[in-house]
Amino acid sequence: MSSRIEALMKALEKDPNNPLGLYGLALEFYKEGRYEDAIVYLKKYLSVYDDQGAAYRTLAQAYINIGDIEQAIETYERGIEQARKYNHPTMVEEFRQEIERLKSLL
Known part of the structure; x- marks a missing residue:
């Protein structure tokens, strides 16, 4: 450690x-x-x-790394809500693109 x-x-x-x-x-x-x-x-x-969105990116990536694509998608969706709440349109778009990419893997 x-x-x-x-x-x-x-x-x-x-x-x-x-x-x-x-x-x-x-x-x-x-x-x-x-x-x-x-x-x-x-x-x-x-x-x-009440994170603005970045932690959701890391959490989603962690889920991807353990092979839980569905949980990663759900996490990105929650991240989009937070990014919208804090007016981060670039993050919203990034997460949206990631969701589309991940859905194509299912």
């Missing part, structure tokens, strides 16, 4: 719902290819923080 992961986990022991810690830990797991762990922490992050 990397020292960054250890440090983030230790910080989360003190404040388990710290959005920055949850997101940071999820990203570290993702970078290490530990997609199931990344999914756990991204979902927890999204349960405590």
Whole structure:
């Protein structure tokens, strides 16, 4: 386990719902290819923080990496809702294109 992961986990022991810690830990797991762990922490992050859309991209990619295309599509759809809410039209279009690409794989 990397020292960054250890440090983030230790910080989360003190404040388990710290959005920055949850997101940071999820990203570290993702970078290490530990997609199931990344999914756990991204979902927890999204349960405590109103993300503007970027976390949904990472979560969807983690689902793709474990082969769960349907869950990736659902995640991108939720990301579109958030991106619209925060007026990120480029992200909306990016997610829409990804959904179309993924649907062609089903």
